[in-house]
Amino acid sequence: MLAFTQTEKNQSPALQTLPSPTLGEGEVIIQIKAAALNHRDVFISKGMYATIKYPVVFGSDAAGLVEGREVILNPGLFWGENPGFSGPDFQILGMPRAGTFAEYTALPAQYVHDKPTHLSWIEAAALPLAGVTAYRALFTRAGLKTGERVLITGIGGGVALFALQFATAIGAEVWASSGSDEKIAKAIKLGAAGGVNYRQTDWYKNPALNPGFDVVIDGAGGESFGYLLRLAKPGGRIASYGGTLGVVPNFSPQILFWKQLQILGSTMGSEQDFAEMLALVNQHQIRPVVDSVFALKDADKAFQRMEAGEQFGKICLEMG
Amino acid sequence: MLAFTQTEKNQSPALQTLPSPTLGEGEVIIQIKAAALNHRDVFISKGMYATIKYPVVFGSDAAGLVEGREVILNPGLFWGENPGFSGPDFQILGMPRAGTFAEYTALPAQYVHDKPTHLSWIEAAALPLAGVTAYRALFTRAGLKTGERVLITGIGGGVALFALQFATAIGAEVWASSGSDEKIAKAIKLGAAGGVNYRQTDWYKNPALNPGFDVVIDGAGGESFGYLLRLAKPGGRIASYGGTLGVVPNFSPQILFWKQLQILGSTMGSEQDFAEMLALVNQHQIRPVVDSVFALKDADKAFQRMEAGEQFGKICLEMG
Numbered sequence: 001m002l003a004f005t006q007t008e009k010n011q012s013p014a015l016q017t018l019p020s021p022t023l024g025e026g027e028v029i030i031q032i033k034a035a036a037l038n039h040r041d042v043f044i045s046k047g048m049y050a051t052i053k054y055p056v057v058f059g060s061d062a063a064g065l066v067e068g069r070e071v072i073l074n075p076g077l078f079w080g081e082n083p084g085f086s087g088p089d090f091q092i093l094g095m096p097r098a099g100t101f102a103e104y105t106a107l108p109a110q111y112v113h114d115k116p117t118h119l120s121w122i123e124a125a126a127l128p129l130a131g132v133t134a135y136r137a138l139f140t141r142a143g144l145k146t147g148e149r150v151l152i153t154g155i156g157g158g159v160a161l162f163a164l165q166f167a168t169a170i171g172a173e174v175w176a177s178s179g180s181d182e183k184i185a186k187a188i189k190l191g192a193a194g195g196v197n198y199r200q201t202d203w204y205k206n207p208a209l210n211p212g213f214d215v216v217i218d219g220a221g222g223e224s225f226g227y228l229l230r231l232a233k234p235g236g237r238i239a240s241y242g243g244t245l246g247v248v249p250n251f252s253p254q255i256l257f258w259k260q261l262q263i264l265g266s267t268m269g270s271e272q273d274f275a276e277m278l279a280l281v282n283q284h285q286i287r288p289v290v291d292s293v294f295a296l297k298d299a300d301k302a303f304q305r306m307e308a309g310e311q312f313g314k315i316c317l318e319m320g
Numbered sequence: 321m322l323a324f325t326q327t328e329k330n331q332s333p334a335l336q337t338l339p340s341p342t343l344g345e346g347e348v349i350i351q352i353k354a355a356a357l358n359h360r361d362v363f364i365s366k367g368m369y370a371t372i373k374y375p376v377v378f379g380s381d382a383a384g385l386v387e388g389r390e391v392i393l394n395p396g397l398f399w400g401e402n403p404g405f406s407g408p409d410f411q412i413l414g415m416p417r418a419g420t421f422a423e424y425t426a427l428p429a430q431y432v433h434d435k436p437t438h439l440s441w442i443e444a445a446a447l448p449l450a451g452v453t454a455y456r457a458l459f460t461r462a463g464l465k466t467g468e469r470v471l472i473t474g475i476g477g478g479v480a481l482f483a484l485q486f487a488t489a490i491g492a493e494v495w496a497s498s499g500s501d502e503k504i505a506k507a508i509k510l511g512a513a514g515g516v517n518y519r520q521t522d523w524y525k526n527p528a529l530n531p532g533f534d535v536v537i538d539g540a541g542g543e544s545f546g547y548l549l550r551l552a553k554p555g556g557r558i559a560s561y562g563g564t565l566g567v568v569p570n571f572s573p574q575i576l577f578w579k580q581l582q583i584l585g586s587t588m589g590s591e592q593d594f595a596e597m598l599a600l601v602n603q604h605q606i607r608p609v610v611d612s613v614f615a616l617k618d619a620d621k622a623f624q625r626m627e628a629g630e631q632f633g634k635i636c637l638e639m640g
Binding site: 082084085086141218220221225234235240241242243246247248249250251252253254255256257258259260261262263264265266267 | 402404405406461538540541542545554555560561562563566567568569570571572573574575576577578579580581582583584585586587
């Protein structure tokens, strides 16, 4: 089969012909129809994780066929028994296990779910990893409720956009932040009540953000994260699913304890999170935002687009 | 009546004769038998809060008599309807309302509770504010359970010592940190399994702290707080009730989301927290640790002892 792969560190990822996957006990083989990129794929291609096992077949997200059944894959495998955090066996499809940027992949049958019927192959492929990450951060961790005000930072990324769509679907009031006015305008078209450009001086003092937020969803960290504590209402919950801007240098314990905030780390999601996320998407007929679609043979161009960081929505791959 | 008071900013607190309190609707008058200091009293005496109303009668903690009934006072007034955080009417006895460093004080009757019978006047007076703060941080917020490992920082302070005693009482494994080996030794006598001196280089790498903590209780903030994230187990809860060391410059979102930690701000406690704390103290016959006892007329010496920061346990006042 064809697969987008990296056989050793520092080697450029490339399309290669590999043997089709062999099946372990209880596993099924999936013919991939479409896949989608995550930052994780780029990080792996650059050797940025401590323990990368080669050869890598990239890709966590996909939709496809199992003996004629239209399916979507849950890429979060072997979460473990504690719903509060993933156990030692947890892994994400696409390293060490061969991933979805290929004609076929194999998975234990319980990680294969019915594809939402309102979604195209591409839309379905766009959903899994970012969707479950947004769901867990927003609901399982931060406990967002109808009518609450939620701020979603860095709108345009996959997780942030699903958080926007999910929060809007349940009737929360969503605000978005971005470094791009164009992305904020798009977020408002998707249902956001408003937005703020964090490139403006003292953006966190913008009166439009008053009276603050019940919930904040952030994937950036850095200095801006410190300001999120100011923007939270008393009793507010701030869920963090990433830290691309690194260490927070201005974290105030005074604001934390005085407003009795909750700062909640969140990553990926459990089997239950995934099932609940799919149910929400089906119930509200939510359609993932697709930024762009590349053929599998042009996967390198998809990686370049993700590195450029200008996407609004998911970057997808179409097979065969 | 005699009261320890400050009539305007920058004036030295002093013992003065004031009119006895007048009773509002539903209030009772309490004859104070003993009282106890909190950092709050020192902060008020230095004008460190934004809105101080003069004259101040200091004191949040007390035990005393209401028409012959032996009582202990809940100093956290008008918490409000949301158990998650205190509402706009919340106030702490001892400013703006006249406090307990006096022969008499007045309170709405629902804030007067039966004094635990196993406690002396002094011990009972030592309990309220620090006790309810420790209880809320440890149980209501961090949800500590029997058998879990908990790290309590800055052992010697009132809240930290109650957290140690409460956690030990329910069968948690308690570790303590301090800048003083002597205080650590005292903590071990009180039931701690061990301790670590944070003045040692790389104290947070001490193998004795492995395999980390389910719960951490901190009142300091600062750079050490950043290390607490490393010391938490996956799924760990870190409750913060203070920030005497100020802003945290090294807060890592990567550790936060990867271990799916919860960072929980906590301050004082609700009426329910107070009632549950009293029940725990009665059930386990817990006796507050008393550092020292001063006569009301020597209250200035009690303030000096608190400012020196060398106490281990509560600094108390005995009335006439």
